[in-house]
Amino acid sequence: MPSAHRLPVLPLPLPFILLPTARLTIPISRALADNILAILDDSDAGQPVLAAIPVPVSLEPDVAAVPPVTANAPPPTHGVAARVIRLARTRIVNSPAPRHPYVLHLHGLTRIRLLQPLDLDPSSLESLPQHAVAYPPADTIPSHETVETFKDTALKLLDRLTKDSVQAQRKDEWLRVASMVEEISDHRAAWMADVLVASVSGQYADKLYFLAATEVEDRLHRATELFVKQLSISEVSKKIATAVDESLSRQQKEYFLRQQLAAIQRELRSLNNTAPGQPGSPGGAGIGMGSSGSELDEDEQADADDLADLRKKIEALDAGSEERKVGVREWRRLKRIPQGSVENGVIRTYLEWLTSIPWPSAPASQTTAQDALMDSGFLTKARAQLDADHYGLEQIKRRLIEFLAVVRLHAMADGATSLTPITEVEESMHKLDNASSNPDRALVPNGSAVSRQGPTPIEPPKRRKGVKGPILLFVGPPGTGKTSLGQSIAKALNRPFQRISLGGVRDEAEIRGHRRTYVASGPGNIVQALRKAGRSDPVILLDEVDKVGHSNFHGDPSAALLEVLDPEQNHSFSASIAHRDDHYINVPVDLSQVLFICTSNTLETISAPLLDRCEVVELSGYTYDEKMHIGRRFLLPKQIQANGLLPSQLQITDDALLHVVTLYTREAGVRSLERAIGAVVRFKAVEWAEYLDAGGRKGENGKTWRSIVEESELEKILGVPRWDGEEREREEKRGVVYGLVVTGMGEGGILPVESTALPGSGRLKLTGSLGDVIKESGEIALSWVKAHAFELGITAGRGIDPLKVPDPIDIHLHLPAGAQKKDGPSAGIAMTCAFVSLLSGATVPKDIAMTGEITLRGRVTPVGGIRMKVLGAHRAQIRKVILPWANRKDVEHDVSPEIRREMQFCFVRTIDEVLDAAFGRGTLGWKREAVLLESRL
Numbered sequence: 001m002p003s004a005h006r007l008p009v010l011p012l013p014l015p016f017i018l019l020p021t022a023r024l025t026i027p028i029s030r031a032l033a034d035n036i037l038a039i040l041d042d043s044d045a046g047q048p049v050l051a052a053i054p055v056p057v058s059l060e061p062d063v064a065a066v067p068p069v070t071a072n073a074p075p076p077t078h079g080v081a082a083r084v085i086r087l088a089r090t091r092i093v094n095s096p097a098p099r100h101p102y103v104l105h106l107h108g109l110t111r112i113r114l115l116q117p118l119d120l121d122p123s124s125l126e127s128l129p130q131h132a133v134a135y136p137p138a139d140t141i142p143s144h145e146t147v148e149t150f151k152d153t154a155l156k157l158l159d160r161l162t163k164d165s166v167q168a169q170r171k172d173e174w175l176r177v178a179s180m181v182e183e184i185s186d187h188r189a190a191w192m193a194d195v196l197v198a199s200v201s202g203q204y205a206d207k208l209y210f211l212a213a214t215e216v217e218d219r220l221h222r223a224t225e226l227f228v229k230q231l232s233i234s235e236v237s238k239k240i241a242t243a244v245d246e247s248l249s250r251q252q253k254e255y256f257l258r259q260q261l262a263a264i265q266r267e268l269r270s271l272n273n274t275a276p277g278q279p280g281s282p283g284g285a286g287i288g289m290g291s292s293g294s295e296l297d298e299d300e301q302a303d304a305d306d307l308a309d310l311r312k313k314i315e316a317l318d319a320g321s322e323e324r325k326v327g328v329r330e331w332r333r334l335k336r337i338p339q340g341s342v343e344n345g346v347i348r349t350y351l352e353w354l355t356s357i358p359w360p361s362a363p364a365s366q367t368t369a370q371d372a373l374m375d376s377g378f379l380t381k382a383r384a385q386l387d388a389d390h391y392g393l394e395q396i397k398r399r400l401i402e403f404l405a406v407v408r409l410h411a412m413a414d415g416a417t418s419l420t421p422i423t424e425v426e427e428s429m430h431k432l433d434n435a436s437s438n439p440d441r442a443l444v445p446n447g448s449a450v451s452r453q454g455p456t457p458i459e460p461p462k463r464r465k466g467v468k469g470p471i472l473l474f475v476g477p478p479g480t481g482k483t484s485l486g487q488s489i490a491k492a493l494n495r496p497f498q499r500i501s502l503g504g505v506r507d508e509a510e511i512r513g514h515r516r517t518y519v520a521s522g523p524g525n526i527v528q529a530l531r532k533a534g535r536s537d538p539v540i541l542l543d544e545v546d547k548v549g550h551s552n553f554h555g556d557p558s559a560a561l562l563e564v565l566d567p568e569q570n571h572s573f574s575a576s577i578a579h580r581d582d583h584y585i586n587v588p589v590d591l592s593q594v595l596f597i598c599t600s601n602t603l604e605t606i607s608a609p610l611l612d613r614c615e616v617v618e619l620s621g622y623t624y625d626e627k628m629h630i631g632r633r634f635l636l637p638k639q640i641q642a643n644g645l646l647p648s649q650l651q652i653t654d655d656a657l658l659h660v661v662t663l664y665t666r667e668a669g670v671r672s673l674e675r676a677i678g679a680v681v682r683f684k685a686v687e688w689a690e691y692l693d694a695g696g697r698k699g700e701n702g703k704t705w706r707s708i709v710e711e712s713e714l715e716k717i718l719g720v721p722r723w724d725g726e727e728r729e730r731e732e733k734r735g736v737v738y739g740l741v742v743t744g745m746g747e748g749g750i751l752p753v754e755s756t757a758l759p760g761s762g763r764l765k766l767t768g769s770l771g772d773v774i775k776e777s778g779e780i781a782l783s784w785v786k787a788h789a790f791e792l793g794i795t796a797g798r799g800i801d802p803l804k805v806p807d808p809i810d811i812h813l814h815l816p817a818g819a820q821k822k823d824g825p826s827a828g829i830a831m832t833c834a835f836v837s838l839l840s841g842a843t844v845p846k847d848i849a850m851t852g853e854i855t856l857r858g859r860v861t862p863v864g865g866i867r868m869k870v871l872g873a874h875r876a877q878i879r880k881v882i883l884p885w886a887n888r889k890d891v892e893h894d895v896s897p898e899i900r901r902e903m904q905f906c907f908v909r910t911i912d913e914v915l916d917a918a919f920g921r922g923t924l925g926w927k928r929e930a931v932l933l934e935s936r937l
């Protein structure tokens with residue numbers, strides 16, 4: 001270096017390095033900044049030039065002073081002359097003062113060399129010692145080959161950098177540099193080398209080595225070496241990245257290949273199955289990978305099979321239908337979502353539900369149901385079915401046959417070209433029914449009754465839209481055959497039967513399903529029933545509709561139920577299909593083909609809108625006689641079969657059965673009778689088994705086997721009779737009268753009305769969980785008795801309060817079974833009789849029971865539940881019932897002739913008549929003229 005000059009030396013600590021043409025920003029200490037400022041102040045030119053010399057000393061005191069890469073590096077004498085562009089103070093808010101609070105911006109100008117190596121004492125790094133520097137000679141023109149090699153390598157490196165750049169802007173920059181390199185002339189090549197080496201990343205030592213190259217030729221060689229090294233580094237990293245990528249895609253490839261393999265195995269297996277003649281063929285054995293595979297492979301296989309099944313089911317859905325669209329959409333989502341994820345499972349479950357619902361479009365077996373309806377002998381067969389399953393219930397069976405006839409007419413009207421309004425059809429049905437009292441005659445749609453022996457063949461309709469009719473509501477106590485009647489209707493219609501228990505349903509979602517956003521969501525019970533039925537036209541029995549919850553924070557289940565029982569669809573011939581949504585399925589589900597039947601124990605708690613949609617069919621309960629028949633003809637054979645005996649192996653005598661019916665059960669239905677008969681049959685089955693075990697001769701205790709069950713054996717089998725002596729315990733007592741009630745379960749029975757007098761001040765006390773209406777009835781009854789105390793012979797003169805004279809008393813009236821709530825006006829006459837009995841001393845016989853509402857003027861007005869009450873009274877062995885005159889028609893219509901024959905009915909209009917009927921004429925000291933006189937007043 002020929003010329004020498006003195007410059008302040010700025011040591012560049014590790015890892016900073018500045019090349020000619022490049023720019024650099026470094027943090028510096030306050031002391032160094034002060035020194036630079038001092039130079040700036042002295043400088044005339046404004047931007048002083050420093051000698052920037054890279055030194056192997058770190059800015060951070062704890063970093064090793066000389067890193068290994070620089071161990072063989074030349075001593076710190078080489079650097080660049082750098083112009084100070086800017087000195088600034090860094091501002092970091094709320095932070096302690098940094099050790100290097102200033103930043104210095106430098107611009108590299110040209111290579112220089114210190115004539116004396118720099119002292120690496122740390123204190124000298126803070127000062128700017130003046131050093132003598134030498135400038136290199138002016139650049140010569142390098143050889144063309146050297147330039148070409150340099151350009152070649154540089155372009156390769158630039159190409160790699162362009163390819164590896166992720167950002168588009170960076171790519172463009174590299175491309176621009178590459179085009180510059182291509183066009184650079186030989187004498188500018190060395191300058192280009194400085195620019196490129198400053199721009200590409202490289203190791204500190206390599207750059208230091210490059211900086212020290214003062215000769216042009218040498219500089220280009222060193223730059224080429226550096227590029228080659230850089231290129232190989234980036235190629236190696238690329239290779240590593242590709243290798244990682246490849247290993248990932250190999251896994252994917254393996255997965256797809258496995259899937260294909262599974263599909264091929266499946267196909268081969270089905271081929272083998274269809275060619276039973278060559279099960280052991282070499283080809284087949286060779287391919288039989290399934291046999292050598294583990295059970296884990298089988299699991300995978302089963303999973304793939306399930307998916308294939310699901311796909312087939314979606315493809316089987318009617319093209320263009322809503323369910324198909326949703327199915328396809330969800331299937332696509334399923335394919336996108338990784339297997340084993342929660343979402344995947346959720347979609348699969350949904351698709352399984354969606355495809356398992358019997359959509360009307362599916363190739364359904366409704367034809368069988370339709371054929372059954374179109375069969376001209378349909379009603380005869382239906383009647384036979386009802387008779388085969390149920391004893392008695394004549395009126396109900398007649399009503400059901402009417403119902404089925406309407407269903408049939410609807411089905412046929414659907415197929416007819418002009419649609420008849422439902423009312424007309426129903427009217428014609430009723431006319432037909434009235435015209436034809438002959439049970440041997442069946443109803444046909446053309447409005448005439450014809451003999452069953454020669455039914456007119458009916459032309460099947462061209463179009464089939466399912467069958468409709470009013471919604472039946474069976475109301476009655478438990479065990480009276482509501483469910484089994486529903487089953488018989490389903491059998492008659494040749495449709496599947498499903499029962500949905502609505503008792504205690506509080507959550508709307510139980511009917512409508514949960515939205516799919518809920519974890520473990522699923523469809524509602526209507527859709528579940530449809531799936532179980534496997535057809536879109538089942539008979540669905542909605543059990544205990546009276547016990548469905550009303551609006552609460554879980555929604556409104558009764559409103560959801562109403563929607564299911566949409567009257568629009570059930571009371572019209574409209575061809576439109578009523579759709580009801582299930583929140584989970586979220587595709588309109590067509591319920592127009594479903595025949596809904598509801599059951600309930602009582603009408604009281606059913607909401608009015610629901611009641612409005614239903615045709616009520618009341619089942620009141622059975623008499624002893626009917627129970628005997630049901631027991632013998634239906635329940636006993638059923639139990640014998642259920643317990644594995646033969647009819648010849650067990651007989652129950654009439655006396656024994658009557659004993660069971662009367663003394664072991666008292667309910668309106670036959671459920672406990674069925675249980676009791678079941679217990680008897682099981683007892684005998686055990687005896688029979690023991691008898692067989694003992695060699696077929698002697699049974700338990702050495703007795704021989706007896707197939708006949710007699711009355712005397714019952715106590716041993718069923719225990720002490722529950723109702724034995726109940727009648728005997730009933731007493732004819734002053735102040736006690738028997739009323740008639742219907743319980744919340746719809747069961748009729750008798751209820752004692754007890755009254756007693758105790759010292760007091762003329763007050764009435766009423767107990768027994770009584771509601772307001774029944775309490776008011778009690779007050780009316782007492783007021784009437786007080787007002788007529790003289791006429792009844794209770795007081796010696798008019799205007800005397802029997803509760804004050806001769807002694808002041810209180811009356812306490814109680815209705816037992818205090819835990820059960822009681823209300824209603826029907827105990828009016830019973831309470832009046834109880835007060836009269838208590839105050840007059842006359843008693844009402846214990847086999848008399850009564851029901852009826854009273855008015856203050858002494859009139860008796862009608863009450864409900866007569867049939868249930870009368871049946872209950874009959875079961876309780878009451879001989880005489882006192883009923884309001886206006887209820888006469890109920891007894892005539894609803895009470896069977898046997899019961900009417902066995903019991904005495906007194907229909908009364910006034911309390912006078914009640915008292916005569918209850919106490920017997922002449923028992924009370926009536927002063928009737930006075931009553932008449934008062935009546936006239």
Ligand SMILES: Nc1ncnc2c1ncn2[C@@H]1O[C@H](COP(=O)(O)OP(=O)(O)OP(=O)(O)O)[C@@H](O)[C@H]1O
Binds near residue numbers: 393483485634
């Ligand atoms: N008239 C009848 N003839 C023959 N069997 C009958 C008759 N009535 C009821 N049963 C039988 O009594 C049993 C109980 O009847 P079912 O289950 O239909 O009663 P339910 O009214 O539906 O009772 P719940 O209200 O408790 O559901 C059944 O086995 C049924 O077959």
